[in-house]
Amino acid sequence: MAEKPMNAPPHPIEQSFELAAQRCADLTPLVYQRLFEAHPETRTMFRAQGSELVKGSMLALTIEAILDFAGERCGHFRLIACEVASHDAYGTSRELFIAFFAIIRDTLRDLLGDEWTPDMARAWDALLVEIDTYAGIPA
Numbered sequence: 572m573a574e575k576p577m578n579a580p581p582h583p584i585e586q587s588f589e590l591a592a593q594r595c596a597d598l599t600p601l602v603y604q605r606l607f608e609a610h611p612e613t614r615t616m617f618r619a620q621g622s623e624l625v626k627g628s629m630l631a632l633t634i635e636a637i638l639d640f641a642g643e644r645c646g647h648f649r650l651i652a653c654e655v656a657s658h659d660a661y662g663t664s665r666e667l668f669i670a671f672f673a674i675i676r677d678t679l680r681d682l683l684g685d686e687w688t689p690d691m692a693r694a695w696d697a698l699l700v701e702i703d704t705y706a707g708i709p710a
Contacts, residue, residue, distance in 0.1 A: 583694035584641040587679045588634065590686050598634075598678060599627045606674045610667060633671065640705075641698055655706045665706060672702055 581589060591598060603626050607614050617625060636650045658668045676695045680687045 583690040587691045591679050591682050602678045
């Protein structure tokens with residue numbers, strides 16, 4: 572894949588994460604609060620001891636996969652398919668697994684407020700459809 576020119580603007584998804592990082596040092600509490608509110612059944616999926624580390628690690632890996640999936644697709648995006656299978660093995664539905672990506676998008680959108688652009692919204696909408704397809708869930 573061609574290298575991005577030095578002065579090229581960031582991809583809208585990358586830009587949404589960059590702007591969020593300027594506003595919030597750690598998205599983990601915001602993302603999981605939203606996840607637990609939208610899907611209360613997920614609270615029991617995280618054991619009490621060490622769960623903050625698990626949540627942070629899971630979110631970091633998911634963000635890496637999102638950025639790779641939206642960008643050059645160098646390999647990190649393959650984690651999505653692997654994790655669909657591993658989450659299936661311990662009873663997490665594919666729909667709930669995929670919902671996590673929308674939770675991240677919604678968290679970023681709310682955090683960015685007026686800085687959330689139509690380009691970001693379109694890019695995220697397209698990405699979520701692509702991830703659904705990639706993970707084997709009809710859109």
